[in-house]
Amino acid sequence: MEELKKNILSIFNDLEIYIRKDNRMFINTKKETVLSLLSYFKNSGYDHLGLISCNDWIDDSKFELVYILSAYMANDEEFQEKEKRIIIIKTRIPREKAKFITVIDIFENAEPYERELHEMFGIKFEGHPRLTPLFLELKYETPPFRKDFDTEKYVENKFGKIPTIKERKNNQKNERT
């Protein structure tokens, strides 16, 4: 793991790297270097994009995108060691009119993850072929996973205002009389 850290630091600038539990490497980086980092790791054997996740740091008004990489049982000889390693790449993007570049060109399976982030956080991924709704049935003004989405207020307005059948019946009776 230390070797890998030296290698990366010799190639890229402006990285913060720290290692936890011997097998997890956290990399904080600027958003420009994410694509080159991802393709570097893919070429060096970490060819499985496990997840793209997002944190909402509302006080800093930033979104933090998290890419989690690991290695399949590669045809590498040292796969057993690599297999246990997890590499986590973090980058921060501005929260207002959030947009980022898609990574489909490097990892094809990023497509549904990016669709989900578009739906839940409202991040626009440039170059993504179809950013259509994935899970949600209803339409929301602010995307529901953002921190400023007030769930209790939304529930009161949306579900609480639907009357029961008895109330509807009584309303109709009152209108007629």
Next chain:
Amino acid sequence: MDRNQIGKWLKNPGKMANKYSFHVVYFCTGCGIIEIPPSITTRWDAERFGIIPVATPRQANLFLITGYVSTKTLKAIIRTYEQMPEPKYTVAFGSCPINGGMYYDSYNTIKSLDKYIPVDGYIAGCMPRPEAIFIGVTHLWKLIDMDKADGYKRYREDYEFYRENQEQLFGELDWPPLFKNKSS
């Protein structure tokens, strides 16, 4: 057969035949579905109560909704319920369909199911054990005897109100109404 029940049989044979042969469509929403495999197989053996799972809603007359209902599944639930032949009974399972349960402030889970389709009985708990299903079913027998399990009749009578509620939630529905409006 129990001799005491002969009177009941003669009085209303259709009802008795109905209540001892529940063909169930298990709607697998939420966590309650994990209670279904043990309850229909040998351990608790639902068949001694006349309950048997069927493949499609068109052959079923009992509808078990097991767990929370999200807005997307509510659409499927309404369509499934409307496909079932009458007489049909609905039993909602767990505390989530009653008032939202632990999803009371969720953005995507509906809070009370009986605003959208009629529910004949609730089994409360999080999650209820398989025994609770059978207690619920035997209770449903009593309700059928007393003509109180009339969800499908209510749905027929108040269909316009149910439809209005469904439309208020979803906007426009992409299927035509099941019954015609009585007023028009």
